[in-house]
Amino acid sequence: MTASTEGTRPFDTGVAVTVTPDSLTSLDLDPAFALHRGGKLEVRSTVPVRDAGDLSLAYTPGVARVCTAIADNPDLVNDYTWVSNVVAVVSDGTAVLGLGDIGPAAAMPVMEGKALLFKQFAGVDAVPVCIDCTDVDAIVETVVRLAPSFGGVNLEDISAPRCFEVEDRLRALLDIPVFHDDQHGTAIVVLAALRNAARLTGRSLGDLRAVVAGAGASGVAVSRILLNAGIGDIAVADSKGIIHTGRDDLNQVKWALARDTNKAGLTGSTEGALAGADVFVGLSGSTISERAVAGMARDAIVFALSNPTPEVEPSVAARYARVVATGRSDHPNQINNVLAFPGVFRGALDVRARTITENMKVAAAEALAAVVGDDLSENYVIPSPFDARVAPAVIAAVARQAREDGVARK
Secondary structure, three states, rough: OOEEEEEEEEOOOOOOEEHHHHOOHHHHHOOHHHHHOOOOOOOOOOOOOOOHHHHHOOOOOOHHHHHHHHHOOOHHHHHHOOOHHHEEEEOOOOOOOEEEEEEHHHHHHHHHHHHHHHHHHHHOOOEEEOOOOOOOHHHHHHHHHHHHOOOOEEEEOOOOOOHHHHHHHHHOOOOOOOOEEHHHHHHHHHHHHHHHHHHHHHOEEEEEEEEEEEHHHHHHHHHHHHHHHOOOEEEEOOOOOOOOOOOOOOOEEEEHHHHHHOOOOOOOOOHHHHOOOOOEEEEEOOOOOOHHOOOOOOOEEEEEEOOOOOOOOHHHOOOOEEEEOOOOOOOOEEOOOOHHHHHHHHHHHHHOOOOOOOOHHHHHHHHHHEEEEHHHHOOOOOOOOOOHHHHHHHHHHHHHHHHHOOOOOO
């Protein structure tokens, strides 16, 4: 069966199409390429320009009055331009999804996708900004120089450990929200899901001993937010094993983790640390054996979040664990950053927050967890990104917490 491509988007119906040399390239035979052709974003005006009168207000001479007012009172830029509703999605292309260092041009489809999700889920306008530099000083300088055009900065797919310094320096230099989604978006959703998983099994976070596999951007942020939320104990592993203060090969970020985690003094492998553990959070791309999962505590919680291949097959983990979550959409309990970052930014932008505090992140996680409510079950510890309750709940919680923390300007 064939269908004409004329006047329609290819592959929308899932049926075969007739391809002519003039219409589609060979790449467009793949529906992903077909969808991305021409990009996923466009800019549209919010005011009409129908005649000379409209033109004189939207541009010269009327625009000069607005410019002059902003020059006299720079805060008016938030009222009379789009700045207060627009986020820069910034990447250097060094840690893109599971693809690694593929460069800024190849990162653009992902950043476009991120911008699309900002708009779709929270009405936030976002602009992909893929920069051709990887030096920390150069990235920071570039973003600082661009910052007057934006109400917030979402850092994306910048490799560790540079990403930590980039974020820290930008947060210190800018008075707008700076948020590295690979770190904090993941952390917020993990905390929300873990709160509900603990509740399901009749425990609190303080009752749990967790093992986190991965000490990159997401692994560090997840560990930090769980510590702040009161996890009982947590051990973090990198490619060389459990991080502890006796190791002499740790960078500054890992050393700080070693100091603040691992009360039990564990050493050795991730699988060794899992013996008797309550929680496993995988963020490393490694694999965990069935035997290791079987050796975890009763009512264990397994978050195998590496994509596209989880650290342990979900069906295998489910033989022993009470709750299993992955990063995939084809299994229950998907840990997806889109549950967090649109609402976090929308809430911060709505109150013109100067920054995003740790309390705002925890508030977002608590609001997200609360959406599940009494429907909590083994296969439902975190809501779907398409649940219409998610964004409003996160937005309200973040805005409220920003005011409580004294970082809101309205």
